[in-house]
Amino acid sequence: MRALMFNILALLPCCSLGAGDANVELYVESGIRHSARGVAYSLDGRLIAAGSLDRTIIVWDTDTRREVASLPNRTQSTSLAFLPGTYVVAANGEEGQVQFWDVSKRAKAFPDFQCAERPSPSIAVSQARSELLCVDAARPGHPSLGLEHAHRAPSSLQPSWT
Amino acid sequence: MSSDGNTVAVVGTDRKLRLIELPSLRPLGVLPNDFGNLDAFAFEPRLGLIGAIENGHGEVKFWTWRVDGTVGEPRSLGGALAHALAFSPIRPYLAVAQENGEIVVVDPALPKPFSQPIIRLASLGNRIEAAAMAPDSTVLAVQAWYDTQLTYDVKRGALVKAVVPRLSAANGEFQDTGTLENRPFRVKRLEDRVELLGADGRLIATMVFLDKAGAWVAVDPSGRFDTNMDLSNVNGVHWVVDGKPLSPLPLEILMRDYFEPRLIPRLLSGSTFGTARSLNQLTACSRPSRLRASRQGRHLIKSGSA
Numbered sequence A: 001m002r003a004l005m006f007n008i009l010a011l012l013p014c015c016s017l018g019a020g021d022a023n024v025e026l027y028v029e030s031g032i033r034h035s036a037r038g039v040a041y042s043l044d045g046r047l048i049a050a051g052s053l054d055r056t057i058i059v060w061d062t063d064t065r066r067e068v069a070s071l072p073n074r075t076q077s078t079s080l081a082f083l084p085g086t087y088v089v090a091a092n093g094e095e096g097q098v099q100f101w102d103v104s105k106r107a108k109a110f111p112d113f114q115c116a117e118r119p120s121p122s123i124a125v126s127q128a129r130s131e132l133l134c135v136d137a138a139r140p141g142h143p144s145l146g147l148e149h150a151h152r153a154p155s156s157l158q159p160s161w162t
Numbered sequence B: 001m002s003s004d005g006n007t008v009a010v011v012g013t014d015r016k017l018r019l020i021e022l023p024s025l026r027p028l029g030v031l032p033n034d035f036g037n038l039d040a041f042a043f044e045p046r047l048g049l050i051g052a053i054e055n056g057h058g059e060v061k062f063w064t065w066r067v068d069g070t071v072g073e074p075r076s077l078g079g080a081l082a083h084a085l086a087f088s089p090i091r092p093y094l095a096v097a098q099e100n101g102e103i104v105v106v107d108p109a110l111p112k113p114f115s116q117p118i119i120r121l122a123s124l125g126n127r128i129e130a131a132a133m134a135p136d137s138t139v140l141a142v143q144a145w146y147d148t149q150l151t152y153d154v155k156r157g158a159l160v161k162a163v164v165p166r167l168s169a170a171n172g173e174f175q176d177t178g179t180l181e182n183r184p185f186r187v188k189r190l191e192d193r194v195e196l197l198g199a200d201g202r203l204i205a206t207m208v209f210l211d212k213a214g215a216w217v218a219v220d221p222s223g224r225f226d227t228n229m230d231l232s233n234v235n236g237v238h239w240v241v242d243g244k245p246l247s248p249l250p251l252e253i254l255m256r257d258y259f260e261p262r263l264i265p266r267l268l269s270g271s272t273f274g275t276a277r278s279l280n281q282l283t284a285c286s287r288p289s290r291l292r293a294s295r296q297g298r299h300l301i302k303s304g305s306a
Helices: A147-152 B252-258 B263-268 B279-284
Strands: A004-013 A021-028 A036-041 A047-052 A057-061 A066-071 A080-082 A088-092 A097-102 A107-114 A122-126 A131-135 A143-146 B007-011 B017-021 B027-031 B038-044 B049-054 B060-064 B075-078 B082-087 B094-098 B103-106 B119-121 B128-133 B139-144 B148-153 B177-180 B183-189 B194-198 B203-210 B215-219 B225-227 B237-241 B289-293 B299-303
Touching (some): A036 B094, A047 A088, A047 B094, A080 A122, B007 B038, B128 B183, B148 B203, B194 B263, B203 B263, B225 B263
Parallel strands (some): B038 B082
Antiparallel strands (some): A004 A021, A021 B237, A047 A057, A080 A088, A088 A097, A131 A143, B049 B060, B082 B094, B094 B103, B139 B148, B183 B194, B203 B215
């Protein structure tokens, strides 16, 4: 994990920063601790996400130029793409899978999607079709995943072929 | 994929770039240029921009799309060894992921774009490969990827210049245990941080070393922290509240209550601290604050109206 998060004050009662218990963390903006291997902009241009050789994804806010999140991707991502209208970033993996990270929650948004047989497939997101395109060099076609389906029924994702 | 999602581009083994319209999947055409063997490419048809990284060279090349639909000759943008590219969806800027861990946003229209980056998202640290205590328990040696080393004096709570051997399993001189004022502790290396544990396994403190910046940050489980960064202008550390990373709070907000100079020596020697004010107390007498970020990257705190 690159930039690291210390959970420094767990479960502090909070009255004005939000309902329930406040969780305050000290975040050290270390940047990528290895080699940067993939990069993507969010569609509003605010965020940049980058995959690293050390198997994390680092996210920066381009307005403030501050690092805002380190995502424990656990696989090197060379191809990344944000989903339309969200801060969910899709990231390819070394075993042909795609992971979906919600940057605002620093958590997986959907289950992983196995889109290719070969490692590190190229991926792209179609805003017009609300689809994730995934290039599997081992197959003649490109499997695509309907993102609307991903939002509605993440447990039953099935690729369609185009 | 273009940022508007209306066009997909594919560079095949024939080194030609094919454009396909979405959602119709109608082929728009094949650009006649030889794009070479590419490791990565990005394109932005609305702005008429194509960027690519040639296979094996890591060099960023850049093309512009002419009004007549043809593509001009490539221009080398220079820069360090690159692995990936992305165009900004809102400005004619190109983000480049580099071997050295940096993400550099450049304006390809400039004569030397990498010497005048729009944004440089720096890499300040390397992965920690080893961490151990010197035999006399004074120096914590931290070895990062590519053999950079930092040495931290646990008695002084500061980085020191010390020549230490390369840490390895074969080097038995350095150990993962130490003592300070007869209190034993243990050093645990993780890839991005070092934990200092008590004899009972309890976490005493966590330390982050940013070896490229010569900086470190230490924090204990109650939130007290120490750092050698310039506290009047700390840009590399902030607070995250309620798990909301996109609304960071500047370090200054809670600094008075949680900054503890010489934190590590005091913790390792068993010093006790007063109770830090809780976040509840810090916010109960004040109106809620909202963090706003200006485009100059400076944070402005503004009282809310809730």
